[in-house]
Structures are given as structure tokens and as C-alpha cells.
Amino acid sequence: MSDKNQSNKKRLRILLPLPLAEPFDYACPEDLAFPAVGSFVRVPFSNRTMIGVVWDDGRESSLEDSKIKNILNVYDFPPLSENNRKLIRWVADYTLSSLGSVLKMAMSVDDVFQGIGNVTGYVRSRSFPDVRLTQARQKALSVVTNVPQTIAEIARLAKVSSSVVKGLAETGFLQREKIKPLLFERPKTDLKGVELSAGQAQAAKRLSDSVGKGFGGTVLDGVTGSGKTEVYFDMIATALKQNKQALILLPEIGLTGQWLERFKRRFGVLPALWHSDLSARVRRETWKAVLNGDVRVLAGARSALFLPFSQLGAIIVDEEHDGSYKQEDGVIYQARDMAVVRAKIENIPIVLSSATPSLETKINVQSGKYKEVVLPDRFGSAVLPAVDLIDMRRFPPEKKEGIKSFLSPVLIKEIEETLEREEQTLLFLNRRGYAPLVLCRQCGHRFQCPNCSAWLVEHKNGRR
Secondary structure, three states: OOOOOOOOOEEEEEEOOOOOOOOEEEEEOOOOOOOOOOOEEEEEEOOEEEEEEEEEOOOOOOOOHHHOOEOOEEOOOOOOOHHHHHHHHHHHHHHOOOHHHHHHHHOOHHHHHOOOOOEEEEEEOOOOOOOOOOHHHHHHHHOOOOOOEOHHHHHHHHOOOHHHHHHHHHOOOEEEEEEOOOOOOOOOOOOOOOOOOHHHHHHHHHHHHOOOOOOEEEEEEEOOOOOHHHHHHHHHHHHHHOOOEEEEEOOHHHOOHHHHHHHHHHHOOOOEEEOOOOOHHHHHHHHHHHHHOOOOEEEEOHHHHHOOOOOEEEEEEEOOOOHHHEEOOOOOEEHHHHHHHHHHHHOOEEEEEEOOOOHHHHHHHHOOOOEEEEEOOOOOOOOOOOOOOOOOOOOOOOEEOOEEOOOOHHHHHHHHHHHHOOOOOOOOOOOOOOEOOOEOOOOOOEOEOOOOOOEOOEOOOOOO
């Protein structure tokens, strides 16, 4: 390098959460301590400022000093670990995506770094002014509670604009109150769980013994109701005792009451959650708590895989066959497979749990890539229900009061007996109506629901 281009600035390369393939060159000014690799920094970019990650020290940069901008500040957060950065690089290479696009999944920039510090929330005022409310303001006021919420949260819940909520505050219907930071309680590992059967206890021991022994994939294959959840709870408890974090991936629908109740019964507290319905504030607090290590167990949908865990000790993918683990826009990936990659990078065990393992998983078991733990029996004395097939040629539908039924008399009899026992019946039908799709043959107009994209079905009997 010539004397003219000799660099006097301390260089570093910053990866920004943008669809760009490489980091950008920046310099660290003398009044700032040189940040470690992985640190979060604010930098000028074009006509705005952005938050990025220090990707490397930039010593190989050949740009002149005059062309390199200074970073603005360094955030007081633990740096993004080397394993997190390895995962970002691996996913970008494997999915043919840009590094910046994968980084964006790992750091929800707007959610995480906006509003650092004290956050103002709003609660209902003790006395309301004598002012007539518009319908939108009434809607917003109906979702306000005595627990402080931000303007954005109230607007999202009420499905109104933020200006409507601001109007309520200005007219005296809402009063300010500071929002306290979220507290993430540590799960208790000394609580006694459900009494496991001999087969379940053996399966739980195999999973628990794998914690702290390096990478390994295990398929937990058990019939519905066999106690798979209670079995992998023991593995989570072992990881917690070793002062490690645990990640449980669930289909979005799995993040519901029943699973959470079972977790609370076993560990005394609820896990941290990560899914699309969380407010921006909760996502921000959860992200920071994962990075700081305050969150010990997190249950989330597929995007939780890219959270910045620093002490991960075990990963469980529940219902691993579920199609919702596939991300089909932006960076396209299969979260189950990427979870295995993350476990390999972190050198920790991973469990794929399902009553109906996917074909890919079965092949990996057969080829010896994964171990298998099988739970063939249901929990306790429960047995699988009997399944009978009705031959419609032997028991065809009968006419009743001049109307031909489409149900077999055998099925009708079973339904009647079930109702007499005051039990419920659920019928799954493969279609409804006479024609599942109605099109105009001349112009091709398709009749569809005025409120969504579902096709309207013709019901011939009612002529509608």
C-alpha cells in the first residue's frame, strides 16, 4: 500500500441487516473503545443511520481513509457469539441468500433497538371527561386495561391507527404510566414431574444423558398420548442443571394453553415465548433477555431458531413433521433442518419429536445419522381408539322421509348411541356442497367470499 493510501484509521467491517452479500468498511473513532467482533453498533448508511454487527476487524481493507465513515456508537449488549455468526454464514450459503438477509432474521432491528430505556405506557384514567367518543376511539378504549401498554400495542389490539390512541390520551381518557421491564423467571428443576412408566423413564434417561456430551440427533417416535412431552421435559431439566439454555420449537398452533400448562406444572413458571402475535415491546425484551442469558427456556415458532442464544444446551423440535416449519418467503428454509445445523454448530444434542416422523427423518434414522427412541404405548392405561371401516357397498345410505342420506346406517346408529351417552361426535367431510368452484364460462369470473379469498361453493338443494 502506498504512503498516500496508508490507513491511519482503525478499520472494522460491519454487516447490516439488508439484502447485501458483504459487510461494509467503517472506522472506529478515537473517542470510542474498539468494539469486539460481534458487537452491535450504530453506523451512518446513505442518508440514515442503521444498526449492524461488527463482522471482522477490516485490516484487509484497501479503501482510503477519506472514503471511510466512522461508526457512531457501540451498544452495551453482549456481542453476537461466534456460533450465531457461523449459523448466519451457513444458512446464507446453503439457501443462496445474502448474509444481510439472514442477519435481519437474527436481529429484528426495529423491534430490538427502538425504545431502549424507560418506555411510557398508558392505562385508563380514573375519571373520564365529558366528551363524546368516536367509534374508533371507543374501540381503542375497550382494549385498554390497568396494565400499562404502549400506544403501538393498544393500536394493534384495537386495529386502529396510533393517532386514535394519541387522541384518547390528549383528551384525558388515558393516563401515562411507566412500563416496567419484563421479568423472566428461572424454571425450577427440583419439582417432581408426572410419574413416568418404565419405558418413558428409560427414554427420558437416554435423552438426558445426551446433554453435555456433544452433538447428536435423536428421533423421539411415540404414538399420540405416549408422553413424549414429559420425556423431553426431563432433558430440558438436565440442561438447566448444567446452567445451559434450552430451545423448544413448536408449530405456531402448538404455542397454546395445554402445552404451556404442562410446562408450568413441571417447572413452576411459563417459558419465554416467541411467535408472530407478540407485541413489539415483548419481542424486544425477550430478544435482549435471550442475548443476556436471562431467558433459560424459550418456546417458539420457527423464527425462534435465529435468536441470539449464548449458552444453548439442548434443542427440541416438537411435531417435527409439521409443514409450518417451512419458511417460504424471503430467506427460504426448513426450520427443522436448520435446527439440526444449529445443534451441530453449538455441539449440543437435538431431539426431533413426532407421532408421525417425516420421511426425511425416517431415512436419516435408517441410515444411522439419527438415533431413535420409540414410545409404543400410550400414557397410563390409555389405549388407542378402535378404527372401523364401513363398506358402503354392503351398508349403502338409505332414504328417510323421501330424502336420501349420504351417511351409512351403521354410522348413523353409532352417532345416535354416542349422543345417548351424552358424548360428542366429529365428522370430517372431504367436501361440501354440490360444486366446490363456480366459474363463469364466458368471462372466467370466479365467485369468492367478499371477506377473504375462499371460493364460494354451490349448494344445489338450497339453490344458493
